[in-house]
Amino acid sequence: MNPTQQLPRPALNTVVDQVDAVDGDELVLTPADVLTGAALYIERHGLHQGEMFTDPTALTPPACLQGAIRMAACGGTAIDYTPGTAALVEECIELLAEYLCGLDYPVVHTAPGDCVADWNDTPGRTADHVIAALRAVARQWEHTFDGIR
Numbered sequence: 001m002n003p004t005q006q007l008p009r010p011a012l013n014t015v016v017d018q019v020d021a022v023d024g025d026e027l028v029l030t031p032a033d034v035l036t037g038a039a040l041y042i043e044r045h046g047l048h049q050g051e052m053f054t055d056p057t058a059l060t061p062p063a064c065l066q067g068a069i070r071m072a073a074c075g076g077t078a079i080d081y082t083p084g085t086a087a088l089v090e091e092c093i094e095l096l097a098e099y100l101c102g103l104d105y106p107v108v109h110t111a112p113g114d115c116v117a118d119w120n121d122t123p124g125r126t127a128d129h130v131i132a133a134l135r136a137v138a139r140q141w142e143h144t145f146d147g148i149r
Contacts, residue, residue, distance in 0.1 A: 030145070031091050031137075033138075034073045035092055035095070035134045035135070035137050035138035035141070036072075036135065036138045037072030039068075039135050040072075041060075042065075043131055047120075047126070051064065052064055053077055056077045057078075058077070064121070065096070065120040065130050069089055093113050095137050096112070096115075096116050097113075099133065
C-alpha cells in the first residue's frame with residue numbers, strides 16, 4: 001500500500017455532518033480524535049476557567065475543557081454546531097463526566113456538562129490535569145472500541 005493511501009473507515013454514529021474531504025474521502029472523527037485534539041489544543045493555547053474561552057473573538061484563545069472540545073470538533077469559536085458536531089461534542093462530554101464524576105454524576109450534577117464544568121473550574125485545576133484526563137478518556141474509548149475509525 002502506498003503511504004499516501006488511506007484505508008476505508010467504517011461509518012460511526014458520530015460522523016461530523018460538515019466534513020473535510022481528502023482525495024474524496026470523508027473525514028470521520030471519533031470521540032477519541034476529539035478528546036485528543038482537545039488535549040493538544042489546551043497544551044498549545046492554554047487552559048481557562050469560568051467561561052468557555054478567554055476571548056471568543058480571538059482565533060485560538062485559551063479554553064476551558066468544554067471549549068477545547070468544541071474547538072477540536074468544530075474548528076473555531078464562531079463555527080456553528082452541526083447536528084453531527086453537536087452529537088460528537090455531547091458524547092465527549094458524557095464520556096468525560098463518567099470518567100471524572102463516576103457513573104453517579106446525574107445524582108450530584110443535573111447534566112454531564114455541569115460535572116465537567118465544575119471539575120474544570122475547581123480551584124487549583126491545572127492544564128496538566130485537564131490534558132491528562134482528556135488523554136485518559138481518549139485511550140479508554142480507543143481501548144473499548146479497539147481503535148475503530
